[in-house]
Amino acid sequence: MKIDTIAFVEALAAEMNAHPERYHILGHADMVGTMVVQRAGGDFRARVTFAELRCDGVDEVEAGEPTDWSLVGPLDAWHEMFDDVLANGRATGLQTINSLALLGDRIELVGDDPMGLDKFSRFNQTLQAFLDGAARLAVSA
Amino acid sequence: MLDIAVGSYGEVPEHPVHRSMAPRGADVAPDTVDMGYILNAKTDVWSDNVVELYEEAVARQWSATRDIPWGELQELPDDVEHAMCQLCTVLTEVEMIAADLPAKWMWRMSHDFIEAKMFLCMQIMDEARHAEVFRKRALSNGGGLLISRTAPTDVEKRILRMCMQDEARHxxxxxxxxxxxxxxxxxxxxxxxxxxxxxxxxxxDFGSAPDISSALAMLLPGGADDIEKKGFPLAQKLSKKQLTSYLARCERAGISRPERTTIPLDLLGIDPESIRPAGVAT
Structure with a gap:
């Protein structure tokens, strides 16, 4: 499954929704974010909507759709991150989404509203667990 | 708390008419003791997201013992361990201050603002847990407490990520x-x-103190070898990000700081226009 497809993000959502026990201990998360994969031929933008212990919505959106935050990076950066998840069962080292966003040189956290950006931090562990779900999917470039 | 904020129980008065320990919505006998609260205006303590944040805090509590994989802690080079212990020492200090401050105000707040008081209780618990986790980290790997965003291993990364969730809520x-x-x-x-x-x-002053700035510059590149070439530039980049983020939150709160701040924006390369997001009411 290619990571710059809506099917992949939907699969991450399905993985999360099938295992609420993994998220229960982390608490509810209510936020809407966009994962932006920059690639030749046009960027891929997936909006993900989290509500309580579920990822309630995944859809491909155009640029400019308002969300709490966006994570923007080139395809190879996203791929490195998911490769690390696959290799280790979860993101490690500098490939955790928090480390990537903190340094901001490969995948950047952007948003117009600091309160929206705060949600990336407030629900970071949930987002990390969501992305780590790729370890249980078959992922390819 | 959201579900039970109905009718008069959910109405938070702008100026409570009494200063008793009675819970909001209860009948208050005329001779009920005055507790002497001094924060009796809703504007002193309230925020429109405080109930939601309290619920979030309750749901996202974690344990500095159970939820950190202490068994995976690795032996580190002496310079990195030393820097990590220095960082943990500083963080332990500031976390306890962050618990002291809300505690100082809580007992002065009217009970009618119970949700705000409960949120501050959670903040104090959060800060206590942070002090615990940083103290534990400083003492758990052969280092110790030293002179009173960066992490060498996945254990420290998890510690910082969990703390960040709490701090973002505050x-x-x-x-x-x-x-x-x-x-x-x-x-x-x-x-x-x-x-x-x-x-x-x-x-x-705090950010530029040598003990903390050198520790960060050591940890960011992963040791002393690259401290000049990579460590200090990365630390400055983090400072820029941190201060830009702070100024943007001030804007969001309705406090525009670029014309007034003494933070050296030029020196740090912060463009004042970049912290004025569209749609911010000031």
Whole structure:
């Protein structure tokens, strides 16, 4: 499954929704974010909507759709991150989404509203667990 | 708490008519003891997201013992371990201050603002847990407490990530409380500016103190070898990000700081226009 497809993000959502026990201990998360994969031929933008212990919505959106935050990076950066998840069962080292966003040189956290950006931090562990779900999917470039 | 905020139980008065320990919504006998609260205006404590943040805090509690994989802690090079212990020492200090401050105000707040008081209780618990986790980390790997965002291994990364979740919640309350207070009484903006003038001065002194800045510059590249070439530039980049983020939150709260701040924006490469997001009411 290619990571710059809506099917992949939907699969991450399905993985999360099938295992609420993994998220229960982390608490509810209510936020809407966009994962932006920059690639030749046009960027891929997936909006993900989290509500309580579920990822309630995944859809491909155009640029400019308002969300709490966006994570923007080139395809190879996203791929490195998911490769690390696959290799280790979860993101490690500098490939955790928090480390990537903190340094901001490969995948950047952007948003117009600091309160929206705060949600990336407030629900970071949930987002990390969501992305780590790729370890249980078959992922390819 | 959201579900039971119905009818008169859910109505938070602008100015409570009594200063007793009675819970909001209860009948209050005329001879009920006056507790002497001094924060009796809703604008003193309230934010429109405080109930939601309290619920979030309750749901996202974690344990500094159970939820950190201490068994995976690895032996580190001496320079990195030393820097990590220095960072943990500083963080332990500031976390306890962050618990002291809300505690100082809580007992002065009217019980009618129970949700705000409960949120501050959670903040104090959060800060206690942070002090615990940083103290444990400093003492658990052959280092120790030293002179009183970066992490060498996945254990420290998890510690910092969990703490960040809590701190972001505290910032969300603070930002929206300031906004609420200024919307209701624009005159308080000047008081807040004055507090921030002082706070920024402390922040700059604190951030540039050699013990913490050198520890960060050591940890960012992963050791002493690259401290000059990579460590200090990365630390400056983080400072820029941190201060840009702080100024943007001030804007969101309705406190515009670029014209007033003494933070050296030019030196740090911060463009004042970049912190004025569209749609911010000031």
């Amino acid at each position: 910032v969300a309350y603070g930002t929206m409380h300031l906004r609420y207070a200024i919307e209701k009484d624009p005159d308080v903006a000047e008081e807040i500016h004055e507090a921030l003038d002082h706070g920024e001065s402390v922040l700059i």
